[in-house]
Amino acid sequence: MAVSVTTLLGHNVVRSVVLLTSLSLSFVKTVLVTGGAGFIGSNLVRHLLRTPVRVVVLDALTYAGNLANLDGVIDGERCVFVRGTIGDRSLVAKTVTTYAVTHLVNCAAESHVDRSIHDSRPFLETNIMGTQVLLDVAREMGIQRFLQMSTDEVYGSLTATDEPFSTYSPLRPSSPYSASKAAADMLVGAAVHTHGLHAIVTRCSNNYGPYQFPEKFIPLMIVNALSQGPLPIYGDGRQVRDWIHVDDHCRGVMLALEHGNAGDVFLFGGNAERSNLDVVTRIVQLTGASASLIRHVDDRPGHDRRYAVNTSDVEHTLGWKPIIPFEEGLEDTVRWYAEHSTWWQAILSGEYRTYVEQTYPAPSAGQPS
Numbered sequence: 028m029a030v031s032v033t034t035l036l037g038h039n040v041v042r043s044v045v046l047l048t049s050l051s052l053s054f055v056k057t058v059l060v061t062g063g064a065g066f067i068g069s070n071l072v073r074h075l076l077r078t079p080v081r082v083v084v085l086d087a088l089t090y091a092g093n094l095a096n097l098d099g100v101i102d103g104e105r106c107v108f109v110r111g112t113i114g115d116r117s118l119v120a121k122t123v124t125t126y127a128v129t130h131l132v133n134c135a136a137e138s139h140v141d142r143s144i145h146d147s148r149p150f151l152e153t154n155i156m157g158t159q160v161l162l163d164v165a166r167e168m169g170i171q172r173f174l175q176m177s178t179d180e181v182y183g184s185l186t187a188t189d190e191p192f193s194t195y196s197p198l199r200p201s202s203p204y205s206a207s208k209a210a211a212d213m214l215v216g217a218a219v220h221t222h223g224l225h226a227i228v229t230r231c232s233n234n235y236g237p238y239q240f241p242e243k244f245i246p247l248m249i250v251n252a253l254s255q256g257p258l259p260i261y262g263d264g265r266q267v268r269d270w271i272h273v274d275d276h277c278r279g280v281m282l283a284l285e286h287g288n289a290g291d292v293f294l295f296g297g298n299a300e301r302s303n304l305d306v307v308t309r310i311v312q313l314t315g316a317s318a319s320l321i322r323h324v325d326d327r328p329g330h331d332r333r334y335a336v337n338t339s340d341v342e343h344t345l346g347w348k349p350i351i352p353f354e355e356g357l358e359d360t361v362r363w364y365a366e367h368s369t370w371w372q373a374i375l376s377g378e379y380r381t382y383v384e385q386t387y388p389a390p391s392a393g394q395p396s
């Protein structure tokens with residue numbers, strides 16, 4: 028006797044199976060990008076959408092998350108937006124099931140060192156506990172690949188004469204931010220070792236480029252220079268960062284997601300060590316602002332002196348190199364901010380927050396919005 032599948036499984040189950048099958052047939056990969064409305068996340072979403080995948084963005088829209096970063100990108104089909112926190116296990120699980128997520132890239136984080144010095148709790152909650160929730164859901168739901176976006180700051184600070192960080196340099200984080208990122212990296216390693224999760228960690232040096240929230244050094248200096256505001260330099264300004272354009276970073280992340288083996292750690296950098304004073308001086312030149320806007324202010328407590336990255340491992344394993352020279356990338360970035368003043372003025376005025384709360388009320392627990 029022929030028994031209909033509907034009778035065996037029930038209407039609702041069949042409907043969801045059919046829905047999920049048709050979705051996963053048309054999109055062989057569905058990538059969940061947590062924190063996809065932030066700076067790097069939103070740039071990564073654009074990179075991903077140039078390949079045949081569907082993207083689901085899960086973002087809590089904290090002060091740093093901005094839907095305007097994804098303007099013209101979210102269409103409800105190829106790119107879907109869900110508002111919520113990575114700490115909400117049932118929401119994460121529901122999102123993974125609803126959209127048949129195959130790959131997860133975790134860009135969601137509290138990311139600003141200065142904020143972590145004032146209040147570390149949100150850093151521990153999101154960067155550590157939130158990451159563990161994602162790892163648990165990824166394992167339970169059989170996600171094929173998990174990529175944890177981390178930072179070179181987990182290695183701590185270098186002196187002027189130290190060798191640059193290499194992939195397996197010891198972890199010596201020195202701020203609450205970098206300590207929380209190091210803890211998350213270790214939880215990812217534990218999930219690989221204990222549960223066999225296919226997870227990869229990428230660590231990268233300081234990013235710059237379009238859509239970076241103007242509390243970080245480069246966008247803050249550009250925005251203030253464009254509006255003739257003060258340019259606050261912590262301490263002597265001789266601290267050194269290795270700067271990488273966000274497009275180079277995103278290219279590396281895409282390669283790591285595709286070719287990385289479980290447990291791999293990839294270290295990306297821009298091969299562009301610059302002191303803060305050098306960077307601000309160049310921004311002053313590019314914007315035509317007055318150098319008298321530069322103000323030395325109190326140093327950041329525990330300020331890391333230098334970050335530098337040796338990228339030879341990743342050049343060998345992934346065939347990746349940074350290709351955007353810092354001077355060119357900085358000039359493009361200054362131009363981008365000059366041409367997108369409505370984007371940053373809305374953030375600075377608080378108008379964006381009002382819009383978000385009205386348009387995307389925070390979901391109640393467990394509900395994809």
Ligand code: NAD
Pocket residue numbers: 061062063064065066067068085086087088089090091092093111112113114133134135136137138139153157176177178179208230231232233234235240
């Ligand atoms: P960002 O602050 O611009 O964006 C973070 C995003 O995460 C925001 O959209 C925010 O709303 C979202 N978010 C925060 N808490 C959340 C939560 N609990 N649930 C869901 N979403 C949440 O940060 P970014 O500069 O784009 O950094 C992205 C990742 O890359 C972070 O993990 C950071 O540690 C890492 N990283 C950043 C840099 C850099 O220079 N910016 C360098 C190396 C690594």
Ligand code: TYD
Pocket residue numbers: 139140141180233242243244245247259260261264266267268303327
């Ligand atoms: P930041 O963008 O906060 O990145 P990170 O501390 O994670 O490297 O800062 C980059 C450098 O710029 C760092 O040495 C601190 C310095 N800085 C200032 O001198 N003034 C500022 O107003 C800010 C935000 C940063």
